[in-house]
Every structure is written in C-alpha cells, then in structure tokens.
Amino acid sequence: MAECAAVLFDLDGTLLDTPTASAPLLRRVVARSGRPMPPANRVRACADLPMEPAFARLLGLPPGHGLVRLSVHRFQELFRERVLPDAARLVFPGITELLRGLRESGHCLAVITGRTRSGAEELLSAAGLRDAVDLVVGSWMTPRGKPYADPALLAARTFGIAAQDCVVVGDAVEDALMASAAGMRAAGVTFGVDQPGQLVAAGVTWLVGSAAELRGVLEPGARAR
Structure with a gap:
C-alpha cells in the first residue's frame, strides 16, 4: 500500500468521464472537416489528449495546420455548449468523497493536465472540484508536459515534498x-x-477499478477511522 504525502491526479478520464462526453463532439468536428473518420477507439483515445495534438492525429495533418486550429476552435465551442453545463454529472462515482477524505487526512492534492489554464480551471469549477485540490499544473507552467517529468516535479517542489513521497493517479500511459x-x-x-x-x-x-479501490491504495487506514 502507498504511504504518500501528495497525490497528483490527471483530470480527463481520471476525475471526470470527459472522454465519453467528448468523443461524439470529436467525431462531429472531424466529419465537418471533410477528412476521413478514424476508428471509434482512436477517436476516444484522442479525447484524453491536448486538443491540438488530438486533432492533428485525427485529421492526419501537422500541428499548427489551419484546419487543425479551426477544428480545435469548433470543438471548444461545442464543449462549452454541450459538456460544461453537465460537468458535475461527469465526475466519476466516489471521486468527490475521495478528494475530501484525502484532504482531511492531510494529503496535498494537485491536478496535472494537458489542458490550457483557462480550460482546466473552467472544467474543474464547472464540476465542483476546483476547491477540492490545492494546485493545478498544466503545460503553460513547464517547458515540457506529459510524459516528461516536468509537471510532476513542479508539483512536488511547490508542495515542498520529495518526489518519492508523491503518487501519480491517471488513466493514460503518459x-x-x-x-x-x-x-x-x-x-x-x-x-x-x-x-x-x-x-x-x-x-x-x-x-x-474504482474510487474506493484507489482510496484503499492511497489511504489504507481510512476504513479504520
């Protein structure tokens, strides 16, 4: 079992089920672009990536291409219109209670995301989770994002906690x-x-496989209190 002082959470696919909500929007934007539609599993995998690399992959075009940027803009508009209003419903079962319990037991909590600063803050606030974590770290804060160590090490330094006393929680290889x-x-x-x-x-x-299992790993004595 883990003995840790800080927990560093991924956002999309870990705290909220935004990949499921985003996948239909990604397909809609790709269809509008006129480019070939990738397989469904590839679309869902891209729902967990920063949007420009995601659309570059989905459209088969280089990052920075005009159609990629236009697709990102179209997706962001749809996301704000269709997903943000229901963000609280996308929080995985037990996550809110998990964060509260970890906070009460003295853990430092961070979110590490590939979203933009405004996008991360907007989503966390809409989901009712912004006040549940101490720190949000994103690509705007470090020279390199995931899968490099930079964001995780920045979170550890900010908390004043050694790297070996931190646990990363995420749904993706990165x-x-x-x-x-x-x-x-x-x-x-x-x-x-x-x-x-x-x-x-x-x-x-x-x-x-659940928030309850995760709490058992991160805080094995929780049930005894």
Whole structure:
C-alpha cells in the first residue's frame, strides 16, 4: 500500500468521464472537416489528449495546420455548449468523497493536465472540484508536459515534498511514464481511456477499478477511522 504525502491526479478520464462526453463532439468536428473518420477507439483515445495534438492525429495533418486550429476552435465551442453545463454529472462515482477524505487526512492534492489554464480551471469549477485540490499544473507552467517529468516535479517542489513521497493517479500511459520519469509511483485507473495492459506495461505500481479501490491504495487506514 502507498504511504504518500501528495497525490497528483490527471483530470480527463481520471476525475471526470470527459472522454465519453467528448468523443461524439470529436467525431462531429472531424466529419465537418471533410477528412476521413478514424476508428471509434482512436477517436476516444484522442479525447484524453491536448486538443491540438488530438486533432492533428485525427485529421492526419501537422500541428499548427489551419484546419487543425479551426477544428480545435469548433470543438471548444461545442464543449462549452454541450459538456460544461453537465460537468458535475461527469465526475466519476466516489471521486468527490475521495478528494475530501484525502484532504482531511492531510494529503496535498494537485491536478496535472494537458489542458490550457483557462480550460482546466473552467472544467474543474464547472464540476465542483476546483476547491477540492490545492494546485493545478498544466503545460503553460513547464517547458515540457506529459510524459516528461516536468509537471510532476513542479508539483512536488511547490508542495515542498520529495518526489518519492508523491503518487501519480491517471488513466493514460503518459501519466505512468511521467511518474516513472519523476521517480514517483503511479496508480492506473481502469475506468478511463487506456487499457490495463497498457498501463501495466508503462510501469504503474497499482491498477484500480474504482474510487474506493484507489482510496484503499492511497489511504489504507481510512476504513479504520
């Protein structure tokens, strides 16, 4: 079981089921672009990526291409219109209680995301989770994002906590790779985007299928209190 002082959570696919909500919007934007439609599993996988790399991959075009940027803009408009109003319903079962319990037991909590600053703050606030975490770290704060160690190490430094005393929680291979690069352990949640086998191959220490299982890993004495 983990003994840790800080928990660094991924956002999409870990705290909220935004990949499921976003996938139909991604397909709609790709269809409007006139480019070939990728397979459904590839679309869902891209729902967990920053939007410009996601649309570059979906459209088969380089990042920065005009159609990629236009598609990102179209998606963002749809997301604000269709997803944000229901963001609270996308929070995975037990996550709100998990965050509250970890806070009460003295853990420092961060969200590490590939979203823009405004996008991350907007989504967390709409979901009612912004006040549940101490810190939001994103690509605007570090030279390199996931899967590099930079965001995780920045969170650890901000908290004044050694890397080995932090646990990364995420649903994607890049979360596990970031943790490994930073010298941290990782818990892979199986209710997000990537498959359990992929997470194990990427080096996660634990696989968990629910918020309750995750709390048992992060705070093994919780039930006894």
